[in-house]
Amino acid sequence: MLLMDDPVLRSIEMTTEAIRARSTAHWIIAFSGGKDSSAALKIFLAAYRRAKVNLSRMTLIYCDTGVENPVLDAYVKAFLQKVRQEFVELGLSINIELLKAPIPDRFFVRIIGRGYPPPTNSFRWCTTGLRIKPVSEFIAKQNPDNTVVVLGLRQSESRQRDRALALSSNLYWQKQREGKGDYDLFLPVVEMSVPEVWDTIFGLSLPNALDKSDLETLYRGASGECPVIKAPTAPPCASGRFGCWTCTVVRKDKSANELIKSGHFQLRPFLAFRDWLAEFRNDPANRWHTRRNGSAGLGPFTIKARREILRRVDALEDLTATTIIDVEERGVIAALWTMDNFARLAFRPQGNC
Ligand code: SF4
Numbered sequence: 001m002l003l004m005d006d007p008v009l010r011s012i013e014m015t016t017e018a019i020r021a022r023s024t025a026h027w028i029i030a031f032s033g034g035k036d037s038s039a040a041l042k043i044f045l046a047a048y049r050r051a052k053v054n055l056s057r058m059t060l061i062y063c064d065t066g067v068e069n070p071v072l073d074a075y076v077k078a079f080l081q082k083v084r085q086e087f088v089e090l091g092l093s094i095n096i097e098l099l100k101a102p103i104p105d106r107f108f109v110r111i112i113g114r115g116y117p118p119p120t121n122s123f124r125w126c127t128t129g130l131r132i133k134p135v136s137e138f139i140a141k142q143n144p145d146n147t148v149v150v151l152g153l154r155q156s157e158s159r160q161r162d163r164a165l166a167l168s169s170n171l172y173w174q175k176q177r178e179g180k181g182d183y184d185l186f187l188p189v190v191e192m193s194v195p196e197v198w199d200t201i202f203g204l205s206l207p208n209a210l211d212k213s214d215l216e217t218l219y220r221g222a223s224g225e226c227p228v229i230k231a232p233t234a235p236p237c238a239s240g241r242f243g244c245w246t247c248t249v250v251r252k253d254k255s256a257n258e259l260i261k262s263g264h265f266q267l268r269p270f271l272a273f274r275d276w277l278a279e280f281r282n283d284p285a286n287r288w289h290t291r292r293n294g295s296a297g298l299g300p301f302t303i304k305a306r307r308e309i310l311r312r313v314d315a316l317e318d319l320t321a322t323t324i325i326d327v328e329e330r331g332v333i334a335a336l337w338t339m340d341n342f343a344r345l346a347f348r349p350q351g352n353c
Helices: 006-021 035-050 072-092 107-113 126-139 158-162 163-168 193-205 214-218 254-261 267-283 303-320 328-347
Strands: 026-031 057-064 092-099 145-152 174-177 183-186
Touching: 006 035, 026 035, 035 145, 035 174, 035 193, 057 072, 057 126, 072 092, 072 214, 072 267, 092 126, 107 126, 107 303, 107 328, 193 214, 254 267, 267 303, 303 328
Parallel strands: 026 057, 026 145, 057 092, 145 183
Antiparallel strands: 174 183
């Protein structure tokens, strides 16, 4: 078999060339914990060893939404701790940055503080604030013109079938256009199918910190993940959801159900809360009868409903011995309640839900 017919070898070759061509750039690896970004990281490390150049700056970023599925969250945090040590032992100067949304954008601050209804397919307010904005703001603070972001993004399965077409243009490089500065995206797994992604994960050794079997288990019932960069070809968040335990965009959380079946019983109360919240949003008695901008239609949760959600979150924290809403977030929620109470009494409410 010709080397370039092997998708993993071809990707390593393309990535090696890219690293050599942009050796003065800041390389940022966007890591989500999912299979595609894990494969992209493995290919990047294999290519970097082959390239035999010294990249001046490398950073691995992970965006912590604060509501990641607890099993995924524990897996990723353990991985990041181990890989930090492994990078040191390998002499790789790769920084690791944990990014977080600003407090007003966090999931429960929006829901309980501002009364946002939990997201649906038609009102998916969460992805931008929780995942995309923290990443784009981090990149904007670098030097976007001389930045390459490595993203585990694959082209659609249908286009993948036509590999001849794919080879005719360089799909590996894309330009990300952002208001705060354009930068380059490099997509090591762009041409790969799902089995090829798994071949990469199981076939390449570095980083050893990545537990392949744990990752495989996490994927039972999940087929995709939410994007951290709004690239034109990225599938919409939750099209095959793998991420927030609070996600109400999907009707049933297949991923959590499969994890529970495989023995992660600690997820049961989280799933029960999610299911309750999805029902709770649909009861008109829990919502303002107008939107924040005054137009007709169901608006934010009433303060009474927000108190009830908070009471249930508190009970969930007690039951699971976890912190779901931290002290700072609680402070912002209290301030937002005061503002909404004042606004309801004094004026017609402002802004959009
Ligand atoms: S997983 Fe669901 S809740 Fe989380 S960002 Fe994606 S769509 Fe929103």
